[in-house]
Amino acid sequence: MTATGIKHIQVTCAIIERDGLVLAAQRSAIMAMPYKWELPGGKIDPGESAEQCLRREIFEELGIRIVIDGRLPAVTHDYPTFRITLHPFMACIETGEIVLHEHAAMIWLPPEKLPTLDWAEADLPVIRTYLAQCGVAMR
Numbered sequence: 001m002t003a004t005g006i007k008h009i010q011v012t013c014a015i016i017e018r019d020g021l022v023l024a025a026q027r028s029a030i031m032a033m034p035y036k037w038e039l040p041g042g043k044i045d046p047g048e049s050a051e052q053c054l055r056r057e058i059f060e061e062l063g064i065r066i067v068i069d070g071r072l073p074a075v076t077h078d079y080p081t082f083r084i085t086l087h088p089f090m091a092c093i094e095t096g097e098i099v100l101h102e103h104a105a106m107i108w109l110p111p112e113k114l115p116t117l118d119w120a121e122a123d124l125p126v127i128r129t130y131l132a133q134c135g136v137a138m139r
């Protein structure tokens, strides 16, 4: 909870790169923020590290094991009904073929195409920071 009583959640997410492309996942009709695009991941459980959370969530959602090989600065965003701190990590696939267990769709995109998606608002600064690292400007 924040001082104003609004819920504050801690969420991990992964920028998974493969062959110069980045994986984006689309939230389903029955999830909060339906059809918004996000970086796969989810809420940190009590007693879990951010890295443990991310590996667990990615396996639950996509059925793959990842190797985490970096992290980007965390960002905090206020949605109308809750506050989120998003903890982004760089990752690649260690084993497995992706099977969507929760998302409506996924897409592999070159970094410069990421801004064309309708992202969850909290993700925009993460995408911007990632693109800056790739040398791509984002409006």
Ligand SMILES: Nc1nc2c([nH]c(=O)n2[C@H]2C[C@H](O)[C@@H](COP(=O)(O)OP(=O)(O)OP(=O)(O)O)O2)c(=O)[nH]1
Binding pocket: 011, 012, 013, 031, 032, 033, 037, 038, 039, 040, 041, 042, 043, 084, 086, 120, 121, 122, 123
């Ligand atoms: N996984 C993920 N969640 C994100 C991103 N950006 C963003 O605003 N979120 C929000 C959406 C959800 O409100 C929350 C993550 O919750 P979650 O994926 O673990 O669980 P959920 O949607 O099933 O939520 P719930 O049923 O527990 O309410 O963070 C992102 O890039 N990745």
